[in-house]
Amino acid sequence: MSVALDAYDQRILALLQEDAGLSTGEIAERVGLSQSPCWRRIQRLKEEGVIRKQVTLLDRKRIGLHTQVFAQIKLNAHGRSNLTEFAEAMREFPEVLECHVLMGAVDFMLRIVTRDIEAYERFFFEKLSLVPGIQEVNSIVALSEIKSTTSLPLA
Structure with missing residues (x-):
């Protein structure tokens, strides 16, 4: 089942896909929201399963997996x-x-x-x-x- 995403949700998700380490404040500033509504949106996206998890991506070759x-x-x-x-x-x-x-x-x-x-x-x-x-x-x-x-x- 897909979830309806507005323009703010899409911008938040685009930023998180590129750098999940951004703070809520940084995300809020970049998408044009205050911190609290931005945090609530991120929490809702997590609860709805849109954001499954946040991970660190490794460079496989740098760790010897060639x-x-x-x-x-x-x-x-x-x-x-x-x-x-x-x-x-x-x-x-x-x-x-x-x-x-x-x-x-x-x-x-x-x-x-x-x-x-x-x-x-x-x-x-x-x-x-x-x-x-x-x-x-x-x-x-x-x-x-x-x-x-x-x-x-x-x-």
Whole structure:
């Protein structure tokens, strides 16, 4: 269910997407509100689930995670009946940053990050390939990153 957002809400969200560390006073000043109404809007956006959480984004390469792999997963016929079991297994792997259910020729798309290709190979053979129900894994290694953002396009 979507939430109705006015121009102030959208400006507040745009600022928070770029820098969640801004104080309520800084946000209020930039959007043209006083601090109290701005704080109430932020609290409402949190209560309504528009703002899920505020986090610090890390540069994966600076902390030694140089390899990014996109894995397309096809489950066998029996595996399809256990989509929930597969999803739970993916939630347990810290290397899997994203897991999406797809329509089409494959069932899932994973975004996996590891230190290097050897670490991905270990992850593949020691963890991913042991998950029950997997028929096929197509691993696609990303050579470079052109665009990566967490900012959603606001109207």
